[in-house]
Amino acid sequence: MKSFLRDNPTIAFGLGLPLLLVTLFLLASGLPTLLVAPPQNDxxxxxxxxxxxxxxxxxxxxxxxxxxxxxxxxxxxxxxxxxxxxxxxxxxxxxxxxxxxxxxxxxxxxxxxxxxxxxxxxxxxxxxxxxxxxxxxxxxxxxxxxxxxxxxxxxxxxxxxxxxxxxxxxxxxxxxxxxxxxxxxxxxxxxxx
Known part of the structure; x- marks a missing residue:
């Protein structure tokens, strides 16, 4: 599998970029939950x-x-x-x-x-x-x-x-x-x- 992806960088890039973008979007949407303190007032x-x-x-x-x-x-x-x-x-x-x-x-x-x-x-x-x-x-x-x-x-x-x-x-x-x-x-x- 590694040799196939190494020999075909376009396919590796085409598969890897969407996965990377989805991961970045998920991390970006979850960061405020981790960085912003929870509410204190009812x-x-x-x-x-x-x-x-x-x-x-x-x-x-x-x-x-x-x-x-x-x-x-x-x-x-x-x-x-x-x-x-x-x-x-x-x-x-x-x-x-x-x-x-x-x-x-x-x-x-x-x-x-x-x-x-x-x-x-x-x-x-x-x-x-x-x-x-x-x-x-x-x-x-x-x-x-x-x-x-x-x-x-x-x-x-x-x-x-x-x-x-x-x-x-x-x-x-x-x-x-x-x-x-x-x-x-x-x-x-x-x-x-």
């Missing part, structure tokens, strides 16, 4: 969130997450709030109970907004900066199932996903809701240690 985000001025609003006020019922609602959109634990990779839903006036079939009309308690976030300080203190950022992206060739070829496997990103390192968040509604994902903030 993340809070909402799914199924519709930014409707008359509905439920999520805000960070004085480093505290607040869920505010703005009054009359004309639809049944109810956001789900999640906490992503960076140490374990687990996602925990932050449960809340809507007031009785909010669950009526006819829209309730109030003159002032009503705050809804979030017991799981009691005493949790949140930084609503777009970039975490450790340098990671929350991104929403459309990715294809064909990761190697990306947009070069047609692929019907497009999905929407949320991820943490820093200096080339990309950590996808677990898919917790219907992938086609990821456009309604809303960044809330980073949990301060």
């Amino acid at each position: 993340l809070l985000f909402a799914t199924e969130y519709v930014n409707n001025q008359a509905g439920l609003q999520i805000a960070v006020i004085s480093r505290s997450v607040q869920l505010i019922d703005q009054g009359s609602r004309t639809n049944d959109h109810r956001p789900r709030i999640w906490r992503y634990h960076v140490k374990t990779g687990a996602v925990q839903e932050i449960a809340f109970v809507l007031p009785a006036s909010h669950t009526k079939k006819t829209p309730s009309v109030r003159t002032k907004p009503q705050r809804i308690d979030l017991p799981d976030l009691q005493g949790v300080e949140v930084d609503s900066s777009s970039i975490a203190p450790d340098g990671y950022e929350f991104v929403l992206n459309t990715r294809s199932d064909s990761r190697l060739f990306g947009g070069l070829f047609y692929s019907s496997g497009y999905r929407y996903g949320a991820a943490l990103r820093k200096s080339g390192r990309h950590i996808p968040l677990p898919s917790i809701t219907n992938q086609y509604y990821r456009g309604r994902t809303h960044f809330i903030g980073w949990v301060s240690p």
Whole structure:
């Protein structure tokens, strides 16, 4: 085999170059995972969130997450709030109970907004900066199932996903809701240690 490849350098080059390129691409894609430190701050985000001025609003006020019922609602959109634990990779839903006036079939009309308690976030300080203190950022992206060739070829496997990103390192968040509604994902903030 060695003599065949030595006598035919074009064939050796034709076989060796693609293998070398694949190896280089695999190494280059894995380097950020080895060189960039893992995230340190838990993340809070909402799914199924519709930014409707008359509905439920999520805000960070004085480093505290607040869920505010703005009054009359004309639809049944109810956001789900999640906490992503960076140490374990687990996602925990932050449960809340809507007031009785909010669950009526006819829209309730109030003159002032009503705050809804979030017991799981009691005493949790949140930084609503777009970039975490450790340098990671929350991104929403459309990715294809064909990761190697990306947009070069047609692929019907497009999905929407949320991820943490820093200096080339990309950590996808677990898919917790219907992938086609990821456009309604809303960044809330980073949990301060």
